[in-house]
Amino acid sequence: MYFTMEDGWLQRIMSSIATISLVWVMLSRYLETFNLNEYISILTSKLFGYFYPYIHIKFPEQGGDKLKRSEAYTAIEEYLGTICVAKGKRFKAEIRKENKNWDLSMDDKEEIIDNFNGIKFWWVSNSQAKQNTSISFYPSSDVKRYYRLTFHRQHREVGYIKYLNHVIETGKKEAIKKRQRKLYTNNPEERGYREKLWIHVPFEHPSTFETLAMDPNQKREIIDDLVMFSRNKDYYKRIGKAWKRGYLLYGPPGTGKSSMIAAMANFLDYSIYDLELTAVKNNSMLRKLLIATEGKSIIVIEDIDCSLDVTEKRKKAKKKKSKEEEEKDEIKGKKKDDNDSKVTLSGLLNFIDGLWSACGGERLIIFTTNHVKKLDPALIRRGRMDKHIELSYCGFEAFKVLAYNYLDIKQHPLFAEVENLMAEVKITPADVAENLIPKHRLGEEEDATICLENLIQTLVEFKANPILEDLESDDDDDEKREKETIKKEDEDKEEEN
């Protein structure tokens, strides 16, 4: 084997390229580690001054208010997602659960060139390590992501106005198209950024107004109310009211309060924020949680009477921890009231209709309770809870909806007997539904007959032995219990003295 002169040159060129690449890789790593890229870019642009012909715009992921992801960043992400398939080379891919489509977006450190009205726009997605000395469990909080847009300064006008508007509008439209509704709950860890204030799963509850068993007129009224709310953004603005509406759902357990919330979310295409109030440390955290919610959503506080000291009677006589309980806590090493939520009634009232409640817009706030009479009237007065909806025991009309849902029947010879019994017996839709689930697969007719016979038997039992207490007697029992507690506390105090 022998080398010609051309081979020698070729070898030298190849080895020079290899050396330059190696040095470049090492240098870029070094620059990245010490975050020198930024400084170099600033220096360069200063150095070139007037001669530098390009304009850069940076869009950080985290917005100025620190609690929300920047809307511009989200819209740009969506926009670039739409063009990256045609123009990019490296993507991030995720599968969307609801419609099982691939969701592609631009990978980190990728560059895309977009053409708009014959003008070139360069997009780069990048990230920068945060100078964070605290140890964080969440890796995402250590990285600040951003997009950088570059275009020639001769296209300043098109770039600033037309192109950016085009990007934001297209991105927002895309986001709405792809929007996957979520079921959020507040994160007990409660750290600083939105993703950590709320954790979520895809919202997939199947309840709809069609499957909801209740009086048809009441159902129609609720649907009309929701439609009025969702279509009347301008009206709310005109009358100077924040675009939100409060609903109080009350009734015995198993009458469909949670099912109703899911049906509302499905009807309006909203996400749900299920707020666990007992896990919220104080009013300020409650406000942060509110700010971090997005529009087109329902904020739910279930069993409001159990979540907070907002009942009228408990306000008058707040039950103190007994000595025994405090001693037990000390043995367990718990500080006094360590885990207690410090959210107050006034904090909650502010949450519903204070100044902060207006941010975001298009939101329903729903409270549910089994004991409406116990709630502080201030909490549920009209204007705060605009609509009070009672979900009650199952009537015959509601039963027909359940029979259709569960057994696929609209008529049956046993319906007459069910109707007569239902007029006399209090039974929840949950109890009716339980009887209507076929226990064996026999065939439609046999199933229906067996299920209806079971239901009739249950109704007869309920009639002979009504096990459901109504809400008033429930209230009375609670009142009695409360009086006894106060009396016992007084006696204890006297003894101590």
Ligand SMILES: Nc1ncnc2c1ncn2[C@@H]1O[C@H](COP(=O)(O)OP(=O)(O)OP(=O)(O)O)[C@@H](O)[C@H]1O
């Ligand atoms: N009105 C209803 N229409 C259809 N199904 C219902 C209805 N009420 C109850 N159910 C059935 O009973 C189950 C329990 O209902 P749900 O959880 O909605 O009641 P709830 O009033 O929220 O109860 P709780 O007060 O105990 O939270 C549901 O999964 C649903 O199958």
